[in-house]
Amino acid sequence: MKVVGRFKASLLWGSRWRYFATCLCAFALASCVAPNRYMGIALLPGAAEPTLQNLAARARAGEKEAQLDLGMRFEEGNGVPQDKARAMKLYRQAASDSGGTVWVYMPSPGNGVKGRVVPVYRGPRQVGLEDARVISKARDRIQHGN
Numbered sequence: 001m002k003v004v005g006r007f008k009a010s011l012l013w014g015s016r017w018r019y020f021a022t023c024l025c026a027f028a029l030a031s032c033v034a035p036n037r038y039m040g041i042a043l044l045p046g047a048a049e050p051t052l053q054n055l056a057a058r059a060r061a062g063e064k065e066a067q068l069d070l071g072m073r074f075e076e077g078n079g080v081p082q083d084k085a086r087a088m089k090l091y092r093q094a095a096s097d098s099g100g101t102v103w104v105y106m107p108s109p110g111n112g113v114k115g116r117v118v119p120v121y122r123g124p125r126q127v128g129l130e131d132a133r134v135i136s137k138a139r140d141r142i143q144h145g146n
Helices: 005-036 050-060 064-076 084-095 130-144
Strands: 101-106 116-121
Touching: 050 064, 064 084, 064 130, 084 130
Parallel strands: none
Antiparallel strands: 101 116
16 A cells, blocks of 8 residues: 555654654653552552651662661561562662762764763762671672572
8 A cells, every 4th residue: 555645744643643642651650650669668658557668768768778777678578578689679779879979971962062071969979888788798699609
């Protein structure tokens, strides 16, 4: 079937519109669900134990002690289902440095403008916890048999 002239343009516009509408719906659904949970813990009032919700909210905000405590809960199954993968992820987050200024490369937008490196401030600098580093390394060795 051969499509010519304005019919071809309208078919192309229709498929682009459907693609855009699908992406918009997917983004809207994801944004409605994602902020209400962290590591599988519901953050809506009354949806889980308040102390657990508080701990999860603090861990999500980047508090290193909360990430370590929540990781231990997941490893032991204390108030949450036992999940060693989530525990390891939280241990790594607690062990890593975060915040401060990072330098990000912005590629050229075109039109003869060169790319450049710009500073991005990511909040106050937080040093990772040594306890979390030790736990994370020990668990990695056990898991990988080293």
